[in-house]
Amino acid sequence: xxxxxxxxxxxxxVLIGLGCVGYLAVQLGELGVFQKKAYxxxxxxxxxVSGLKKGASVEMAGVExxxxxxxxxxxxxxxxxxxxxxxxDVPLDEDVIASVKTSGLIGDKYIKLSPGGSETLLKSGxxxxxxxxxxxxxxxxxxxxxxxx
Numbered sequence: 393x394x395x396x397x398x399x400x401x402x403x404x405x406v407l408i409g410l411g412c413v414g415y416l417a418v419q420l421g422e423l424g425v426f427q428k429k430a431y432x433x434x435x436x437x438x439x440x441v442s443g444l445k446k447g448a449s450v451e452m453a454g455v456e457x458x459x460x461x462x463x464x465x466x467x468x469x470x471x472x473x474x475x476x477x478x479x480x481d482v483p484l485d486e487d488v489i490a491s492v493k494t495s496g497l498i499g500d501k502y503i504k505l506s507p508g509g510s511e512t513l514l515k516s517g518x519x520x521x522x523x524x525x526x527x528x529x530x531x532x533x534x535x536x537x538x539x540x541x
Contacts, residue, residue: 492526
């Protein structure tokens with residue numbers, strides 16, 4: 393009987409450990425299972441988002457306020473449409489400026505939002521039209537090398 397209770401205790405301990413590992417995997421993976429959905433989505437239209445990836449951070453004043461949710465090609469104007477997931481507690485003016493920036497010299501791309509001066513706020517689903525596209529280093533180097541600067 394003593395061996396059976398020891399095996400039961402070990403089994404319970406293993407199950408608790410697996411539950412903790414699963415919880416941490418969900419939390420670190422930012423799946424949002426245990427979190428409140430405190431976000432809203434806005435779109436930003438860019439001429440080029442070269443190097444930007446889904447899941448990249450969205451920052452304002454150096455603080456992360458959201459993530460890039462999706463990147464798609466808008467087929468009528470042939471521009472990039474980026475869907476941004478922004479925290480609900482961060483209101484955005486309708487004249488906010490979105491820029492594609494690089495962290496470091498050759499680091500990851502992210503979206504930087506610069507606040508505007510309007511009193512009208514963006515709602516979920518609205519489009520940011522004031523944008524600055526990504527700086528393409530390869531294009532600049534090729535212009536310099538081939539003397540077109």
